[in-house]
Amino acid sequence: MKPCQTLFLSIAWVASASGASFIPSGSSNSRTSSCSTRSFLYLPDEAAAGKNNVSNGKANDETFLVNNGKMGRVSMVGSGPGDPDLLTIAAAKVIEDPDALIIADRLVSPEIIALCKGEVRTARKLPGCADKAQQEIYDWCREGLMDGKHVVRLKIGDPFVFGRGGEEVLEFRKMGVEPKVIPGVSAAFAAPLLGGIPVTHRGISNQVVMCTGYGRNGTSPDLIQYHKEQTVVFLMAVGRLRELCDNLCNLANYPRDTPVAVVEKAGCPEQRTVVGDLNTIADYCIRYDIKPPSTIVVGEVVDVLLNEGVGSMEERVQGLVDMAVPSSSDVVAASD
CATH class of the missing domain: 3.30.950.10 (Tetrapyrrole methylase, C-terminal domain)
Structure with missing residues (x-):
């Protein structure tokens, strides 16, 4: 079991055409990890087909507690080299979402950060602490997803050009979500x-x-x-x-x-x-x-x-x- 990833709660769930629904039972804060006090277990739709190995009261590593019965979503956005005029139209639309939780790289330019409408958290990836900062990014993303938010992972340049974009996609999949990737000017x-x-x-x-x-x-x-x-x-x-x-x-x-x-x-x-x-x-x-x-x-x-x-x-x-x-x-x- 991986801390902060596999959390259990006694609930019943019902699959419907619109997706999985959530019916709490038992103590609302029952859990096996002290890392979260959320009260709902998110079971992706694929569980109905047996793809998530949810059986006998056990859940796999892609299972998360969420507080509103709905998992959040992730957009991975390339912010380009720094000039706001070089943002793609798609990127500009995403960062202007006032309800988004924007998790930005330290080197994203202040001019682009100024265009963000939602809450912005900046990862302080300084020499010697990059791995710690990366883990903090994942923790923030996990928190936003459990809150049902639109998490925007704002990266400098293009996410897939020496930006750990592929690594982060794999990590998000462990969280049970597939991010939407928006290219940036490298x-x-x-x-x-x-x-x-x-x-x-x-x-x-x-x-x-x-x-x-x-x-x-x-x-x-x-x-x-x-x-x-x-x-x-x-x-x-x-x-x-x-x-x-x-x-x-x-x-x-x-x-x-x-x-x-x-x-x-x-x-x-x-x-x-x-x-x-x-x-x-x-x-x-x-x-x-x-x-x-x-x-x-x-x-x-x-x-x-x-x-x-x-x-x-x-x-x-x-x-x-x-x-x-x-x-x-x-x-x-x-x-x-």
Whole structure:
């Protein structure tokens, strides 16, 4: 038996065409776990067909106590890189539900949080406590579901692109619900664009690879080997940028002068772009105090628009740049 997941209550239930109904009997607060004081047992409709193994007064791990006879529902929503204008129409409609319980990632932008109409709880996934924060997210979702609420799991970028979206879907299934997933604009493609960097360009790059900076338990994922006509986009990696640059050179055979850009808070009013190469980018990011959420772009495409019209490659733009629109005429190099 798993605490907080398998809870028992003596009730009778009647299946009908409209779903399972709930008839309490016995003590309303009878339970086998001190984690909840809810008074109704939720039995999904499939129980009538014997799919939930409910028999002899026992229930499986997908059984929950709810307080109003109706299980809540979950929407998993991608909020994009940060600009509210980049929300999908479907996402905007969901977060404007005044009755929703919105459980947001820490890096969802304040501009998007300001659009939320319901109660908002923010997960504080800081270094060293990510697993604890993730468990808190599940506890909040479980609480909302037992209250019969519309739980909105609001995630940065796209839920299924290095966002634990698949893991959370599996966890919600254990709770007895199938979430509705609403895609978001991933920073893997939006951030380079907003920073004036095309991830592909004829004659420069004909392939794009997306990577995360952190594997399970804080490990470093394996790196794909260097190819001159290749762009690599790293998400969630700015915290170990120097280590990443060294590994690209030492383990993946990247030349030290390979161009690199870091786009911080893409699409937000505070967006900044820092450019350099594998030798210099880590120092630049320390100098300008670059923080998450940031997207790292590695490859020759970094120079395509930033250097066009500003001189030879020997005069490559480096350091902090300001690019209001992706056009070389708007580039202003820092005094480095």
